[in-house]
Amino acid sequence: MLDFFQPGIAESETIMTPPNSGPLAGTLIVALEQAVAAPFCTSRLADAGARVIKIERKGAGDFARGYDTAAHGESAYFIWLNRGKESVALDIKSGEDRALLLSMLERADVFIQNLLPGALEKFGLDSATLRERFPRLITCDITGYGSDGPMRNAKAYDLLIQCESGLASVTGTPDGPGRVGVSVCDIATGMTAHAAICEALFERNRTAKGSGVSVAMFDTLADWMAVPLVFHDYADRPTPRVGLSHPVICPYGAYTCRDGEQIVISIQNEREWGRFCAAVLSRPELATDPRFVSNDSRNSNRGILQPMIEAAFAAHDRPDMLDLLAQADIAYGAVNDVAALSEHPQLDRATIASSAGEIRLPAPPIRRSGGNPGLGPSPAFDADGAAIRAEFGETAEESILQK
DSSP, X not given: OOTTSOTTSOTTBOOEEOTTOSTTTTOEEEEEOOSSHHHHHHHHHHHTTOEEEEEEETTTOOGGGGSOOTBTTBOHHHHHHSTTEEEEEXXXXXXXXXXXHHHHHHXXXXXXXXXXXXXXXXXXXXXHHHHHHSTTOEEEEEESSOSSSTTTTSOOOHHHHHHHTTGGGGSEETTEEOOOSSOHHHHHHHHHHHHHHHHHHHHXXXXXXXXXXXXXXXXXXXXXXXXXXXXXXXXXXXXXXXXXXXXXXXXXXXXEOTTSOEEEEEOOSHHHHHHHHHHTSSOGGGGGOTTTXXXXXXXXXXXXXXXXXXXXXXXXOHHHHHHHHHHTTOEEEEOOOHHHHHTOTTOOEEEEOOTTOOEEEEOOSOOOTTOEEOOOOOOOTTTTHHHHHHHHHHHHHHHHHHO
């Protein structure tokens, strides 16, 4: 049992401390955001105890609210990505609402936005202008393709970036490219923005000055595609689509058991290969066979090796094969569906409140030795509008009068 579990508490229940605790307690994040990438970033900042004020468009709100109705009639995307935030509806074209936003930013530590490049400049809300006005402010701009380059104004949704970056070309089967089944580009971009903001906060502790960071979805996925790119540029080798296999490591892939269930295995070194040959294939002599003695040789002789492995798996039901692999200390994983994930003994859950009811989500993956801050509710549209206007409105009115 890991040290972030209290004795006597079930392993599926993560310790939660009060919502206003955590490493980012006392940090104010103002987010002009929608969809997935920026909300993912700010939800993780909220998980760490930051106060996150989410700016939603008056009348419409974050369009992710309308993605689906899976969570008691509300959007699963929205509830997952907006827990622990406050919601206020503003029209930044309105001088009064813009003054309110500036009043918030005057006290804020971080401003994050994911509108189109240049969309905020005409209102004086672009990052450079805001940092000049508020020198301690950290700004984060999330875009599809960055603020320059020929595609700076192109729309960028997750599947589009999966294709533009080449990710889809290395995903799927030999029959055709495939989409990663979750919003991997958005999530990767949100994770990268989260890291950049935390770095900027750390830097400000040293310098007492804010800074600007920007993260583009395309750049993020291009970085994730570094290995296939190096193979192309320097080895003149394409990265083939191999489904649940690995293009350069063998054996590393899924095999079907007698009961029709699948297991993924991974052999990473020759010690594992020797154990696998002896315990699973019952052919220890294959460990030193010149055709299979190294990963390169196994790759070259996949056509000979694969039928041997397939036959060994086909002789056992999945539970028996899992036991055999565990005893041989071979890396393995069951090929599960989402129903199996829902019942998985390793799955940690956290409960999120919403206006439609409670939703049990996967718990935050970061575990802190002192316990994780409690997760706040997913806000209804403009749920905190009145309170936020009362809190920041007086300063906003003074700003308008000064003008």
